Amino acid sequence: MNPTHQKLDRGTLIACCLAIGVAQMGVSLAAPILGVIQRDLGASAAALAWIPAAFILPTAILELNFGVLGDMFGRKRLLVWGGVLVFVGDVVAGTSGTLTQLIAGQAIAGLGAAAIFPTSLAMLVSATPDRQERARALSLWAVSLAFGAMIAPLISGFAAEHFSWGWSFAIPAVLGLVTAVVSAAVIVDSRHPAGRGLDWPGQITIAVALLALLYAVIQGSVDGYSSPVIVGAFVLAVAAGVAFVISEQRARTPMLNLALFRTPAFAAAALIGLLAMFGFIGTAYALSVKLEAILHVSPLQAALPFALIQAVPLLLTPLLPRLLMRVAARTLLVTGLSALAVGQIWMAQLPGDSTSLLAMTGPILLLGTGFITMFTALTAVAVGAVAIDYAGMASAVTSLVRETGQSLGPAIVSAVAFGVAGATLTSTLSDGSLPPEAVGVASGVAEQGGPLAVANADLGPISDLVAPLARTALETGLDIGIYVCAGATVLAALIALVIPGGAPRGLDAAPIDAAASPTAGRLLPAGE
Numbered sequence: 001m002n003p004t005h006q007k008l009d010r011g012t013l014i015a016c017c018l019a020i021g022v023a024q025m026g027v028s029l030a031a032p033i034l035g036v037i038q039r040d041l042g043a044s045a046a047a048l049a050w051i052p053a054a055f056i057l058p059t060a061i062l063e064l065n066f067g068v069l070g071d072m073f074g075r076k077r078l079l080v081w082g083g084v085l086v087f088v089g090d091v092v093a094g095t096s097g098t099l100t101q102l103i104a105g106q107a108i109a110g111l112g113a114a115a116i117f118p119t120s121l122a123m124l125v126s127a128t129p130d131r132q133e134r135a136r137a138l139s140l141w142a143v144s145l146a147f148g149a150m151i152a153p154l155i156s157g158f159a160a161e162h163f164s165w166g167w168s169f170a171i172p173a174v175l176g177l178v179t180a181v182v183s184a185a186v187i188v189d190s191r192h193p194a195g196r197g198l199d200w201p202g203q204i205t206i207a208v209a210l211l212a213l214l215y216a217v218i219q220g221s222v223d224g225y226s227s228p229v230i231v232g233a234f235v236l237a238v239a240a241g242v243a244f245v246i247s248e249q250r251a252r253t254p255m256l257n258l259a260l261f262r263t264p265a266f267a268a269a270a271l272i273g274l275l276a277m278f279g280f281i282g283t284a285y286a287l288s289v290k291l292e293a294i295l296h297v298s299p300l301q302a303a304l305p306f307a308l309i310q311a312v313p314l315l316l317t318p319l320l321p322r323l324l325m326r327v328a329a330r331t332l333l334v335t336g337l338s339a340l341a342v343g344q345i346w347m348a349q350l351p352g353d354s355t356s357l358l359a360m361t362g363p364i365l366l367l368g369t370g371f372i373t374m375f376t377a378l379t380a381v382a383v384g385a386v387a388i389d390y391a392g393m394a395s396a397v398t399s400l401v402r403e404t405g406q407s408l409g410p411a412i413v414s415a416v417a418f419g420v421a422g423a424t425l426t427s428t429l430s431d432g433s434l435p436p437e438a439v440g441v442a443s444g445v446a447e448q449g450g451p452l453a454v455a456n457a458d459l460g461p462i463s464d465l466v467a468p469l470a471r472t473a474l475e476t477g478l479d480i481g482i483y484v485c486a487g488a489t490v491l492a493a494l495i496a497l498v499i500p501g502g503a504p505r506g507l508d509a510a511p512i513d514a515a516a517s518p519t520a521g522r523l524l525p526a527g528e
Contacts, residue, residue, distance in 0.1 A: 035292020
């Protein structure tokens with residue numbers, strides 16, 4: 001058996017940084033090309049929300065147990081297989097001729113990323129018992145992650161504009177294979193099996209709960225939220241969630257120690273992470289649909305705002321831990337959330353035809369700065385609220401909550417935006433200002449594919465009459481979706497203002513230095 005701790009060698013550091021950068025690329029890769037995919041595959045508005053969610057959801061569902069698997073069977077093996085899964089998933093997605101295949105490819109690649117995220121971090125932490133060495137390793141890890149998030153939109157935008165959107169997945173696929181080969185060749189393995197075990201009841205129930213919830217939110221915007229199938233999905237999500245809580249209370253080695261939530265500061269931080277990530281990813285999703293699917297800017301032009309949003313955290317990530325040592329975490333948390341909310345409101349208030357990067361620079365800088373400031377401070381609050389022995393689980397739990405918010409962002413914004421757009425378009429078509437034949441054709445298209453189909457369908461001369469109305473309705477709906485995101489961020493800021501302190505009940509609490517924690521770096525990078 002490999003020893004629990006190995007001195008960090010350069011090969012392991014390089015492999016872990018390469019792996020995390022490749023895994024993070026998948027989070028922001030699809031954002032600039034959603035419009036191209038929609039037009040090419042004829043995807044509905046609801047289906048568009050599944051494209052980013054399919055990649056993020058496996059991480060939310062499986063990350064906790066992947067950390068356990070690495071401890072039990074060796075982290076090197078997980079990194080190798082994570083790279084292989086990213087390669088396979090991106091090949092499947094890149095060669096897609098149907099939306100189903102694309103979503104399946106995203107899910108496979110997301111499974112690989114779910115293996116890489118906790119494993120790469122745990123490998124660096126286990127090999128760096130020295131605080132200063134660990135800080136340097138985590139800084140490189142965080143910068144690699146942020147770089148992957150920044151470069152991914154540029155890759156997909158360039159490929160879609162000059163070749164086809166399928167080629168967007170080529171470079172990540174190759175890098176996934178390179179990750180597997182490099183990890184197999186140079187990594188010094190580590191594991192920590194003592195006291196570790198898989199929590200299958202918890203894993204199954206949380207997976208069912210999140211999948212049922214996501215399906216109900218996304219498909220409900222199409223089938224109606226009173227539909228028996230949708231109501232049944234919501235009921236299943238609640239029932240599975242209750243079963244998860246019960247299973248964790250009874251499990252010998254639970255994936256989630258519920259006693260953590262007896263700590264008021266930790267419970268508040270988890271809720272803030274859920275709301276903030278919902279708001280951030282939901283805003284990014286609304287912006288991507290608006291730029292590409294409605295305003296039809298080029299894929300590369302659509303990619304630039306997302307690259308700039310990710311560039312801000314890339315520049316600030318090395319500086320914020322030092323700032324955290326000088327400014328109270330709660331102050332930074334409220335400041336970051338406030339900047340994020342202002343950026344969201346500003347983005348929603350931009351004129352409908354604002355597509356230039358210059359016009360969006362102000363809100364983009366606020367979004368990027370607010371996001372990484374909030375994230376860094378949230379680490380200190382969440383991980384620093386519990387005893388040091390629970391720091392790893394606390395980080396994993398906040399990661400689970402955060403990625404659940406990421407999954408729900410596109411789903412809820414899609415439901416709100418396209419629901420509002422559909423109602424607005426229906427009202428406009430029935431006001432008597434259009435010829436009856438135009439109303440009849442547009443209503444038929446809207447019934448089948450929603451306002452997005454009306455905006456993009458070739459309806460001959462009628463298109464000149466109804467397409468602008470559909471685009472206006474969609475812009476209104478997406479702006480309201482962004483306002484909902486801003487409302488979630490404001491609520492998170494209010495919670496942060498009154499975040500309670502005090503020691504955990506039921507845990508032997510001892511406040512820890514979050515900046516020195518081995519799990520702190522997991523929350524530093526952008527885009528997750």
